[in-house]
Amino acid sequence: MGDDSDDSRNEDDLSELLRRMLGGQGGIDPAEIERLTGMPVDPSMLAMISQQLRGAFAGGGDGISWDLAKRQALQIAESGALSVTDGQRVDLDEALALATLWLGEATTISDLAHSARVLTRAQWVEASLPVWQELAEPVAESIADALTATLEEQAPEEMRAMMQGAGRLMRTVGGSLFATQLGQVVGRLSTEVISGGDVGIPVMPAGEAAILPQNFADFGRDLDIGEDQLALAVAVRELAHARLFRHAKWLRLHVISQVTEFARGIRVDTEALEDLAGRFDPQRPEELRQALESGALLPAHSEAQRQALGRLETLLATVEGWVDVVTEDATARLPKAGAIAETVRRRRAAGGPAEQALGSLVGLELRPRRLREAAAMWRAVTNAVGIEARDSLWDYPDFMPTAEDIDDPDALITRLQARARGEQVSADELDDAIARILAGEEPAPDDGEGEGTSPSDDATGEEEPPRPA
Incomplete structure (x- = not known):
């Protein structure tokens, strides 16, 4: 008693x-x-x-x-951040103005409705955090639910009655732990990115471009390249990225939905979580933080996730490949354009520490593996049919190149050339045309009307205008 x-x-x-x-x-x-x-x-x-x-x-x-994530991110972004000087702002504004003119020669996609912004790290956090939240929320929900269930199961028998009804509280606190980690990662990411489109996904509001001068200065510090050339190259790349997402209004939603489709398939490794909960020491919370940030609680990808990840990587590679080709053409005047492009490629392939931490936390790598192949496809298309026909592939989702087109650009070029002539190409005719191209054979004359044309004339479509279907 x-x-x-x-x-x-x-x-x-x-x-x-x-x-x-x-x-x-x-x-x-x-x-x-x-x-x-x-x-x-x-x-x-x-x-x-x-x-x-x-x-x-x-x-x-x-x-x-998510307020906790925002506070964490802003605290890191604002700590030790240098102020943006008037000189930096003027130099970047001039680079953005010239980049706009150069892009007009490299793409038919129209200019932005608003000028690009020069942002501090904290302003980048404010602008981009809603997208990070949307991408991370499915993972946070999964971890919070699993943590709640595991802690309830691990609780001593004498305390389980007290735990009844506390599920909502525990779930919220568990989610807050994840939100804290996300905030720290986004805060550190704000010290690495040099522009709004630097991470490959559209984190800025649609149709907006931005450059972070504080990080731009770090980017060019150890390079033997003039700051004016670097500023122009960065400005061209950022404006091209923003123009594309403004023109193809469906593209932003398409990218984000692909990411969230992947994230929704994530399930927490319950065995790893139970092991952590069984030996968790309240006086050493560092272990839980490390487990969240290292990705130890996220199991290997399932087959469905691998397929979703493959689709996402193809989509991101298609976007970034187009940006690469347009940037290369627009910056051809720069003496060190090639060196700058290679620096960007290496930086993008390696990723920064914060980006790697984000990959562990959410289970997603943002750098597409097929970028070089996608850029090669866009270069082949540009050389064959010109920039107008190339850029028209972004007019509708159904026109966008597929993974098969990246593997075999000749098939895409054949379709574009047929479309320019007003022809409807059947599947069998397309297969025959591809076979002839791969065999190195000359294209067959078009019912006698094109006997005097060369393949190059036909490819550019300059000899005669497209005929109505």
């Missing part, structure tokens, strides 16, 4: 303690928690837990509070 009364008294005392913590009341003695739980408590850890619990209840609902 005495044991029952002691248990009841302990539960009442713990309930009172929780009310005081959630109410923000002071005077909470760590020794009191040690007496009730039988576990040693670090005072700084207690303060952090109290803050998270109060934030969870204050937010209402059972969703994840």
Whole structure:
């Protein structure tokens, strides 16, 4: 009987303690928690837990509070950040103005409605965080749900009655842990990116371009390339990326939906989570943070995920390949254009520390593996049919090149040439045409009308205008 009364008294005392913590009341003695739980408590850890619990209840609902991610990201972005000088702003504005003129010669896709912005790191965080949240939310939900279920299962028998009804709170706190890690990664990413489109996905609002002068200065510090040339190359690449997403209004949603489709397939490795929960030490929260950021809780990709990842990589490679080709043509006047392009390629292939951390946290690598092949396809298309026909492939989703087109650009070129002549090509005719191209044979005359034309004339479409179908 005495044991029952002691248990009841302990539960009442713990309930009172929780009310005081959630109410923000002071005077909470760590020794009191040690007496009730039988576990040693670090005072700084207690303060952090109290803050998270109060934030969870204050937010209402059972969703994840992304305000915590935003605060973490801004804190990192603003720490040690140099101010943007008027000289830097003027130099970049001049580079963006000249880049706009050069792009007019390299693409038929129209200019932006608004001028590109020069952003601080904190402003980049504010502008891009909604997209990071959208991409990471499926993973955060999965981790929060799994953490809640695992902790409930791992709880001692005598505490399970107290855990009933606390699922919403625990789920929110678990999600907040993930949000904190995401905020730290995005904050560190803000110290690496040099422009709005630098990470390959459209993190800026549609049709907006931006350059971060603080990071641009770091990018060119160890390169034997003039800052004016670097500024022009970066400006051209950023404007080309933003122009493409403004022109192809469907493309932004297409990319983000592909990413979220991949993320929704992520499931937490419950065995790894149970192992972590079984040996978790409240005085060493670093282990949980490292597990989240290292990706240890995310299992190997499933077959469905590998297929989704393949589609996403093809899409990102198609976008970045077009940007590469347009940038190469627009910056041909620069004496060190080739060296700059190679620097960008190497930087993109390696990725920065923050980008690698993001890949571990969300399970997604943003750098497409087939970028060189996609760029080669766009170069072949440009040489064969010109920039207008090339850029028309972004007019509708159905026109966009596929993975098969990256593998075999000749098939795409054949279709474009037939479309320019107003012809409808059957599958058999297309296969025959591809076979002739691969065999190195001359194209057959077009019913006697094209006997005097050369393959190059036919490829450019300059000898005669397209005939109506």
